[in-house]
Amino acid sequence: MKKRAVYLSRVDRERLERGEIKTPEEALHKDDPPARRTPERAETKKKSGLSQRDREILAERPPHWG
Numbered sequence: 181m182k183k184r185a186v187y188l189s190r191v192d193r194e195r196l197e198r199g200e201i202k203t204p205e206e207a208l209h210k211d212d213p214p215a216r217r218t219p220e221r222a223e224t225k226k227k228s229g230l231s232q233r234d235r236e237i238l239a240e241r242p243p244h245w246g
Contacts, residue, residue: 192207201207
């Protein structure tokens with residue numbers, strides 16, 4: 181199994197040394213906002229009349245598209 185290389189900033193290296201994060205990979209998403217997708221929202225989208233392909237596109241959109 182290949183392991184991804186993670187470049188840590190100075191701040192993240194210090195977090196790792198202090199034990200705020202346990203692995204370098206945790207630094208990748210430490211400050212991300214919580215996911216806003218809920219099963220209820222997904223169900224609403226299914227009922228909204230969108231085609232299957234449109235729902236797939238919406239599910240795969242980048243997070244910065246809101």
